Amino acid sequence: MTEELEDEKLLHKFEQIADRLSEKGYAIVDNFLEAQEVRNLLDVLTHHQEQGTFKKAGIGASNQLQVDKEVRGDYIRWIEPQNALSPTQVFLDRMNEVMRYINRTCYLGLKDYEFHFTVYPPGSVYQRHIDQFKTNDHRKLSFIFYLNEGWLPEHGGNLRLYLPKENGEEEEVDILPIAGRLACFRADLIPHEVLAATRHRYSLTGWMLDQLKELTFL
Ligand SMILES: O=C(O)CCC(=O)C(=O)O
Ligand SMILES: [Fe+2]
Numbered sequence: 001m002t003e004e005l006e007d008e009k010l011l012h013k014f015e016q017i018a019d020r021l022s023e024k025g026y027a028i029v030d031n032f033l034e035a036q037e038v039r040n041l042l043d044v045l046t047h048h049q050e051q052g053t054f055k056k057a058g059i060g061a062s063n064q065l066q067v068d069k070e071v072r073g074d075y076i077r078w079i080e081p082q083n084a085l086s087p088t089q090v091f092l093d094r095m096n097e098v099m100r101y102i103n104r105t106c107y108l109g110l111k112d113y114e115f116h117f118t119v120y121p122p123g124s125v126y127q128r129h130i131d132q133f134k135t136n137d138h139r140k141l142s143f144i145f146y147l148n149e150g151w152l153p154e155h156g157g158n159l160r161l162y163l164p165k166e167n168g169e170e171e172e173v174d175i176l177p178i179a180g181r182l183a184c185f186r187a188d189l190i191p192h193e194v195l196a197a198t199r200h201r202y203s204l205t206g207w208m209l210d211q212l213k214e215l216t217f218l
Pocket of ligand 1 (some may be wrong): 126144158192194203
């Protein structure tokens, strides 16, 4: 593929994200990275797992950490951009481009982002929640990038969004966590949950913030 055509395709993906976010409050884009780039990210995740650096995820802001298996069963490892391995850097660079594009078109005033690697063991869930902390509302957009090759509907593990409708009811949207798929939604508006899967479910999860990360404790 020529470089120009590649740029055009990428721009189209950014447009899709921005348009769908402003129209519907969520967006799904497939093949957000090349298949090989997705595989490289899964290799990095596996490497971090072998290092034993994943931790059981908690609920709420870090200073009121609570670990509750019923509510949330995933394991996470935060990314430190300054120490990121090159496949992770490729992902972060792409997210940076997304952030700049969204800022030019959606005026959300995004200033920074934070991401972690995520593993849901078989049978684990994340019960219905929204991603904005009560004590810290700097998370504007939520992003999940899935790394699961050969994922089939019978494996379960959907991300289920509950979209508010005008009549006060909700519309459910189910999203399979397939390799190369990026899901994003308004962190302040859209309740969602992760359903149990029969396989390990791998992803990168993160947020775009309207404040620099090092200031979000303010
Ligand atoms: O993995 C997903 O599909 C969603 C994860 C999620 O909701 C969260 O980490 O807050
Ligand atoms: Fe969430």
